[in-house]
Amino acid sequence: MIEFLFPMGWQHYLLGGLCVGCGTALLFALTGRIGGMSTVFSSTWSWVVRRPFFQQPRFVTSRGWRLVYALGLILGALLWWLGIAGGAPQATAIPAWQLLLGGFFVGYGARLSNGCTSGHGICGLGSLQWPSLLAVLTFMATAFLSANLAVRWLP
Amino acid sequence: MNSARTRLLRGLSTLLAGLLFGFGLSVSGMVHPEVVLGFLHGADFGLMLVMGGAVLVVLLAYQLLPRWLSRPVLDHHFHTHQSRWNRDTALGAALFGIGWGLCGVCPGPAIAALGTGNWDLLWALAGIALGALVQGLRARTTNEQAKPTI
Numbered sequence: 001m002i003e004f005l006f007p008m009g010w011q012h013y014l015l016g017g018l019c020v021g022c023g024t025a026l027l028f029a030l031t032g033r034i035g036g037m038s039t040v041f042s043s044t045w046s047w048v049v050r051r052p053f054f055q056q057p058r059f060v061t062s063r064g065w066r067l068v069y070a071l072g073l074i075l076g077a078l079l080w081w082l083g084i085a086g087g088a089p090q091a092t093a094i095p096a097w098q099l100l101l102g103g104f105f106v107g108y109g110a111r112l113s114n115g116c117t118s119g120h121g122i123c124g125l126g127s128l129q130w131p132s133l134l135a136v137l138t139f140m141a142t143a144f145l146s147a148n149l150a151v152r153w154l155p
Numbered sequence: 156m157n158s159a160r161t162r163l164l165r166g167l168s169t170l171l172a173g174l175l176f177g178f179g180l181s182v183s184g185m186v187h188p189e190v191v192l193g194f195l196h197g198a199d200f201g202l203m204l205v206m207g208g209a210v211l212v213v214l215l216a217y218q219l220l221p222r223w224l225s226r227p228v229l230d231h232h233f234h235t236h237q238s239r240w241n242r243d244t245a246l247g248a249a250l251f252g253i254g255w256g257l258c259g260v261c262p263g264p265a266i267a268a269l270g271t272g273n274w275d276l277l278w279a280l281a282g283i284a285l286g287a288l289v290q291g292l293r294a295r296t297t298n299e300q301a302k303p304t305i
Contacts, residue, residue, distance in 0.1 A: 007199055008184075012184065014204045015179075016205055019176070021210065022212055024213045025217075030165070031172075037261075038262040042290075054291050068166055069173040072172060072175075073173045073174070073270070075170070076173065076175060077180065077181045077186060077268065077270030078177075080271070081270060081271040085271070092188050092189065092275045094188050099275065100279070101282065102258025103280065105253050106260065106283050107287040108287070109248065109252070109254060111247070112244075113243060113244045114239075114244065114247070117206075117262075118261075123236065127236070131238040134245075135248040139249065139252030144252075146252065146253040147257070148195070151196060
């Protein structure tokens, strides 16, 4: 049963998830901040786009620490890459156009719904907010659909 | 609370928190779109463990810390972020899922992938940044969600 559900093992998934949770919890304990990830994509634009939407206080006042948080994310991944993966080359077989187009919908949708897998998923569920639960159920449903249709229809 | 020293410590804490987050995303394989798509194809349920493990820790932290401490260690108050269920949230979540199912990359892993030397994922990072830009350009400035929640 375990092999059926987790053909690549389950320990690293749980360990990684706990690590992600500890990062978000540490941010909250030390600074009181809610550490969703997608907002950084709007708040960073506030440095260069003058349009009032991007100049809202919620972006302008948080853009500094959100970028630092993102930098930490890169450093943590670097630590794993050099320390555990031995610097082995990483690549994906998914075509560039699929990454770019999928990414576009991810960015547009996450910002429109004000959260992503970490914002609604981890922080929203962690603070027991039912709108976030509905958002998670919605994006899980459309993601299952789109991933399985893509496998069927794309070469 | 706003001395240069406290601000520096807050910055370092934020960096360390991000580091743990990014390390966890990498250990769990979420930085590989193939692993995420494997879950969405029903071939490997690992993503549930990643999500479950993270939610469990954060749930405990968000529920217990404000009861134990009057304020976070390095600032005046614990933030809250109210999520709302409305047309934008529903439509946005649906579009997010469509994109996620197509590429297997969500915002956290797209950023973390920079640290794993997986340059292919720059395509996804660019797509997400572009999507966020277009969303902001199309948005009404005074929408419901524009009210400060932090």
